[in-house]
Amino acid sequence: MIAQPTWYDTPIHIDFPVEEERIKHSPLGNEMSVTFQFCGDEYYVIIPTHMWDRTASTIPAVQVGEWGDMVLVSFPPTSLGTYTLEIPKSSLELITE
Amino acid sequence: MLLSDGEIWEALEARHIVIDPYPNISGLVQASSADLRLAGDLLVHRDSPVEGVTIDPTTVDVMDHLRSYCRSVDISNGPPFEIRRNSFVIAQTLERVELPLDLAARLEGRSSLARFGLTVHVTAPKIDPGFNGNITLEMFNLGPFALKLSYGMRICSLTFERLGRPANRGYRGQFQIS
Numbered sequence: 001m002i003a004q005p006t007w008y009d010t011p012i013h014i015d016f017p018v019e020e021e022r023i024k025h026s027p028l029g030n031e032m033s034v035t036f037q038f039c040g041d042e043y044y045v046i047i048p049t050h051m052w053d054r055t056a057s058t059i060p061a062v063q064v065g066e067w068g069d070m071v072l073v074s075f076p077p078t079s080l081g082t083y084t085l086e087i088p089k090s091s092l093e094l095i096t097e
Numbered sequence: 098m099l100l101s102d103g104e105i106w107e108a109l110e111a112r113h114i115v116i117d118p119y120p121n122i123s124g125l126v127q128a129s130s131a132d133l134r135l136a137g138d139l140l141v142h143r144d145s146p147v148e149g150v151t152i153d154p155t156t157v158d159v160m161d162h163l164r165s166y167c168r169s170v171d172i173s174n175g176p177p178f179e180i181r182r183n184s185f186v187i188a189q190t191l192e193r194v195e196l197p198l199d200l201a202a203r204l205e206g207r208s209s210l211a212r213f214g215l216t217v218h219v220t221a222p223k224i225d226p227g228f229n230g231n232i233t234l235e236m237f238n239l240g241p242f243a244l245k246l247s248y249g250m251r252i253c254s255l256t257f258e259r260l261g262r263p264a265n266r267g268y269r270g271q272f273q274i275s
Contacts, residue, residue, distance in 0.1 A: 007265040024160035027169060028140045029189055029231055033160045046159070048230055064266055076268040077225040079233035080159065084266050 005072055011062035014073065014092070018052070018059050025049065031078045034059055039091035045075045045083040061085075063092065099129045100200075100257040108200075114257065115195035115229075130205065130254040133190040136231060137173025137248045140187040142166055163187070177245035180215070180238045189231040191249060198226045198263040204234075205254045214240020217253045226260060227267040 018036045025032045030049040035042060036059075045059075052059055065072045070086040100108065105126055108114040116131060125132045143166060152162065167187070172178050180186050196202055202224035206217045219235040234253060238244055246252075 005265075011269050024158060024164075026160050027163050027167060028138055028187055029233060031160075031230070033158050035158075044158075062268055072266070074266045074268050077228040079224075079228075079230060081223075082225045082227070082266055082268065 005065040005067040007065040008063065011064050014061050014063060015058035016061060017057055020057065029079065043085050046078050046080045047075050048078055051076050098259055102126050102128050105131055105257060113197050114200065117193045127254065130256045132251045133192050133232065133253050133255055134249050135246060135252040136189040136191040137171050138189060139170040139172060139178055140167040141170055142185060143168050145184050172248045177247040179243045180236065180246055181243045182238050182241055184238055186236045188234040188236055193231050194255065195229040196224060196226055198267040198269065199260050201226050201258050201260060203256045203258065204232060205256060207251060207254055213242065213244055214238055215244055226264040
């Protein structure tokens with residue numbers, strides 16, 4: 001039997017710090033790709049441009065569930081789909097404790 | 098199950114679905130879909146076909162790729178753009194669409210344009226629950242003629258499907274639903 005993720009009833013909001021120089025804007029539409037480092041790992045997502053908090057240099061996400069030792073983190077959907085990352089639970093605990 | 102015209106209107110009036118500008122033009126809401134119109138900004142490959150370049154879609158950054166190989170064309174205040182046969186254009190809908198977490202949508206072409214060979218997506222019609230934005234069109238002219246693309250023309254249809262329960266992966270953030 002294949003275990004499915006455990007989904008949270010109430011997603012947990014989280015902001016990921018990003019460096020502006022690693023943001024690439026689409027020449028069409030209000031979307032951008034972001035590559036960011038988090039606890040030593042590198043991640044790539046595409047999100048709507050208006051979701052980027054330029055002042056705080058963060059992008060928002062929500063923890064929607066977990067699967068084994070990984071937490072599933074979803075980003076706002078775009079025309080290129082919804083990016084959901086698997087991030088080690090231990091990494092998230094470091095910044096949410 | 099697809100939403101019918103009455104259900105689409107009800108969802109629009111309740112702002113459960115947002116189509117902005119509101120489809121107050123007669124006929125934009127069809128029996129089981131809503132027609133959307135073409136925005137003015139197009140992206141066109143500078144050279145087509147691009148010789149000597151092979152893309153690895155698993156590693157390329159799509160934003161980098163578009164910036165490197167495409168040029169922008171604005172038809173909002175100019176003449177229509179002619180999409181030549183066997184050529185590819187990326188465009189957007191004039192309308193911004195906002196979906197709740199319990200509805201997904203599917204982009205469809207319009208039969209009147211399909212008769213001339215115009216497709217509006219390249220096997221990527223799915224719009225995720227929680228989406229909020231203008232819909233990107235991947236247009237290809239499969240027909241034997243060049244076709245005029247005009248600002249504001251009806252270019253595609255959107256159907257809406259109710260999910261059995263809201264998506265677990267959907268983003269539920271404070272800024273998403275404006």
